[in-house]
Amino acid sequence: MGDQPDFHAATVRVLYRWRVAKEKRAEFSSWWHAGTLNIRASYHGALGSTLCQPAEDDDHLVAIARWKSESDLAQFWRDYKGDSPFPGAVLESAEVFAEIDNLVVDN
Secondary structure (H helix, E strand, C coil), rough: CCCCCCCCCCEEEEEEEECHHHHHHHHHHHHHHHHHHHHHHCCCCCEEEEEEECCCCCCCCEEEECCCCCCHHHHHHHHHCCCCCCCCCEEEEEEEEEEECCCCCCC
């Protein structure tokens, strides 16, 4: 089991799948951007997020957040209030992954 990532020590990624009404996409993107900046400023361990549009799925947007640790993420979730903070969007799932490697290449 030595190959298993240690979720308590590892940087984590969270994949959030949102169902967003098409007419609300631009407004949702602005809300998400401002919210990500606020989370980064307010929560220790918040390392940012990327918002994506699946290539063959017009009904969803996917955010991929990065947290320094599972405990930092858990603190954010403990503080989170409400079902869906954005009208016209439904958070359908959130899946947590331990980061094994993070390779970023800038050209």
